[in-house]
Amino acid sequence: MALSEQGRHALRHPPRWHWLLLLLILPIVAVSLLFEGWTTHEVDGARTRRACTSPIPRSADNGAPVLRVTGAGAETVQMPLRTAALTFDGGPDPVWTPRILDLLRARHAHATFFLYGTQAARHPDLVRRIHDEGHEIGSYTYTGGDLGSASAVRSQLELSLTQTALAGAASVNTRLLRLPHTTTADTMCGGEWSAARRASDDGYLLVAATARSRKPPLGVVRQYSHSALGYQEATKLLDDPEVGRFTTVTSGLGRPSLTAPASLLQRLQGNALIWTQSLGHRFARSMTWALGIAGGLGILRLVLLACLARVHVRRQRRHRSGAPWLREVNDPVTVLVPAHNEEAGVEATLRSLLASTHRDLQIIVIDDGSTDRTAEIARGVGDPRVTVVQQPNSGKPGALGTGLSYARCDIIVMIDADTVFEPDALHRLIQPLADPTIGAVSGNTKVGNRSRLLGRWQHLEYVLGFNLDRRMFEVLECMPTVPGAIGAFRRDALTAIGGISDDTLAEDTDLTMALWRVGRRVVYEERAVAWTEVPSTFSQLWRQRYRWCYGTLQSMWKHRHAVFEVGPAGRFGRRGLTYLALFQIVLPLFAPVVDVFALYGVCFGDTGQAVGVWLAFLAVQLVTAAYALRLDHERLRDLWALPLQLFVYRQLLYLVVIQSVVTALLGTRLKWHRMHRSGTANQHLLREPAPQPSGLASK
The missing domain is CATH 3.20.20.370 (Glycoside hydrolase/deacetylase)
Known part of the structure; x- marks a missing residue:
């Protein structure tokens, strides 16, 4: 299966039969577990004998x-x-x-x-x-x-x-x-x-x-x-x-x-009963092990994230207590802003760039076949540092490639057209490039439109998942993705990998993995803060995460040979690809069945023990999330939404992984999904100023 070719084609209706299969499998599993719970006395309404009320005749x-x-x-x-x-x-x-x-x-x-x-x-x-x-x-x-x-x-x-x-x-x-x-x-x-x-x-x-x-x-x-x-x-x-x-x-x-x-009919019914009970019993036993392993891996991941985040903090503190990296980088920067129908947010993005403390900028807005006023608004900013290039719609990789051909600087920053930068974000973002072995730098993306519950869930995911993960990835030298919202690159590193590829739907992940393959390091600069607008509806979130997950699968397949390579490429392959395969593909694939079994444990097992284990796991997540929020200088009050996230938001992400894996296995071509922008992130920032990072946390 050549995953690398799938991003070039489109299919109007992706396959849906696997949802029917999932809806069929889960009830079978649930019924088998229900039968197993009843037959093994774990819940039994007639287990205790009542006292006699009358003697026998x-x-x-x-x-x-x-x-x-x-x-x-x-x-x-x-x-x-x-x-x-x-x-x-x-x-x-x-x-x-x-x-x-x-x-x-x-x-x-x-x-x-x-x-x-x-x-x-x-x-x-x-x-x-x-x-x-x-x-x-x-x-x-x-x-x-x-x-x-x-x-x-x-x-x-x-x-x-x-x-x-x-x-x-x-x-x-x-x-x-x-x-x-x-x-x-x-x-x-x-x-x-x-x-x-x-x-x-x-x-x-x-x-x-x-x-x-x-x-x-x-x-x-x-x-x-x-x-x-x-x-x-x-x-x-x-x-x-x-x-x-x-x-x-x-x-x-x-x-x-x-x-x-x-009779023959009775024997057939008996064989069916034996098969059903055997299935439930074996499934219950296997899921007991699977749940234990999955829970152990989940706890291990959270502990590893927290410990390596601490290592990252200490390492950054040592860097900044002496010389920042090797030297202060004040080189001119080209900022590429690919835009397709981004009239809601492009002006705020450009004005935040122009207000940057790093003044030597070339900003190139690539209008990729917009049908709204994106190009007109970008030109209306009226700053000579802003250049607007229009082209027929060719997708984000094509727009970035066009922008790269107009770039005059050796440092390239790629952003989304709805990203709002902190004034010092650009300058801080490019400082790690003083080290010539570093080919790219990931910035710190924060959620702007977090006033609603869905936005809060994504805010927690960005802080606990993406940003805490990036600290770990930097320490382990296996950063898999420089986000499209904010990332800095050396131009010669981009040239070494042949520019921006359109082989996958996740061009940022593909690009980052390709840099590792040519021996360039990728690091994380948490002080380079940019604010982005996240999906405000579940349908938009589904489309966005489907594209991300499917594109990540494509990128992992494309760069699978990194596992067998040496040097930075091999470290990335064996650490980064293994981590992605385990925690972002394998475990989410089993998550719905594990959830059914967890419910089985509550209903048919030791309810107190099952609830206690769940609360313990939640407590570990809360502690880790609190630590991540503190590192990102965020308020702890948003932690109240984390328990609710486990019941709705996580389930949607699990289903996204299932859909993506099935689509990849079937060899289906998938078109690029674009999120509808409303500019709510920018309005949020105007109403409530974001907390300004003032340095590293003490812990």
């Missing part, structure tokens, strides 16, 4: 362990003399069930296994072994919920799902039932008796246990668990010489087996 209270409820009474039966029916509740258990089966085979004995439906679906091989070795299978309900306190719908599900699981696991159905949380028949009191009556109406034979006071040679039904204790107690009974026969419940009573072959 007299006809059933005779100590007999096997009964069928009829009307207000019951038919009961005892095991014959010297006959013991071994019964095992719960399971199958992958550790103890095989040991119990080996014990029974060694003693030539048979038993009745009352199985959980959920465990039968999880371990179908053990269910088949139980059946194939001649043992009897009964139902212990699907999850072991208390049917006496469950609704009629829940009770029916507990029984029917168990039958479905057994049909899928061993191709059988059963009409033997033991009610969970019961032992002897007299414990089936209160609500349990109502549940027993409903089960009898459905054709089930109820099996309790014989009281421990009744011992061989009297006939007994013994109740054991799938555990070490159950194994030991069963062994003890098998060694009892008073018992002459160890058998199943129905065989001990001399009745036909109540385990019957399942």
Whole structure:
């Protein structure tokens, strides 16, 4: 796939089918997790048994362990003399069930296994072994919920799902039932008796246990668990010489087996149930690991950002306490201002440049096929340092290339036509270029129109994400992007990479990566502050971030070979490209599913623990954001919007990444999206003067 060719073409309607696929996958994942949460007892409305409100009828209270409820009474039966029916509740258990089966085979004995439906679906091989070795299978309900306190719908599900699981696991159905949380028949009191009556109406034979006071040679039904204790107690009974026969419940009573072959439809339904439960279980386990890894990486990233930002601050302080870089740079500067229909903000941009403390300027406005008054307004500024060049629309890279051909200076500054500069921003921006190894400098972009919630979210993203990232990238020598809003370049460095390429939709990222490939360093000057207008609607934000993300993918693909190179190019490739791939592509791709699983943890797991982990992660983000705001000399009061950002804004950015990756994988050509400008950033600055940076923060 040649990503480098995709920025040259346009497609009117990008593919949308993958959204349908995502909307299909997420409900499947949600339903699987919901089913997994219910079947593993993490939330179970019938887990706790209610106290009995009435005893069982007299006809059933005779100590007999096997009964069928009829009307207000019951038919009961005892095991014959010297006959013991071994019964095992719960399971199958992958550790103890095989040991119990080996014990029974060694003693030539048979038993009745009352199985959980959920465990039968999880371990179908053990269910088949139980059946194939001649043992009897009964139902212990699907999850072991208390049917006496469950609704009629829940009770029916507990029984029917168990039958479905057994049909899928061993191709059988059963009409033997033991009610969970019961032992002897007299414990089936209160609500349990109502549940027993409903089960009898459905054709089930109820099996309790014989009281421990009744011992061989009297006939007994013994109740054991799938555990070490159950194994030991069963062994003890098998060694009892008073018992002459160890058998199943129905065989001990001399009745036909109540385990019957399942129909084809039942087997198909059972296989579907097993597959669904297996999917939910495996997904839950894998997502537990994935969530832990993603959370760990997220925390690691925030800590790394804060620590390396501190290193950056100290490094800059050392530079400025002595000679600033190598010398003060006062060379003439050419500023390129590409503009397409920018009448709302171009005048404020030009006037902020003309008010710069760096006076030796050549400002070139490239009107790239505007249909509004952009060129007229630019000429109306009336300053000889401003030159307006008009051309047919060719896109931002083409406009920058045209402007570069008119440039007379060796230092080139590229900006957006809606960017408003602080008076000293230009002079500070070019100071790092005193070092001849530096090919480009990124300035500090701030959000001007931040009065609304969407603008505040982007303001926090610029400070916490972009600007704090740039401090880290400078320390690690892997800056991936000099923003189009404010960046300074050496002209000879631009010549070395062949000028401004139009291979991608993110020409600034492509340009920065190309500089690393030719051995030029890229640094960040946080004191060079420029204010920009960000999208004011979600649709504009989507279009902007879609272009950014897709263009970044194109640039990463174009410069992928940097990973294997040496020197500055190799450091950039192995550090910068790896960071982008991990934190801006891979993790956001999994974010929607991780969010679904996090919701699963709140609903079905330890809610307090899940909320606590989320609050801890939020606290780390708040602390890091506060530190980033302080470094950028911003007010901390905007932190209130950060928790809300996690629920809406982040989700949109995750979906942008998904859309971009799918578009790239499908090889779709994408046109350049331009944001509608309203000039609100400039109005904001006029109403409320921006805080002036006065130096580095103390921490």
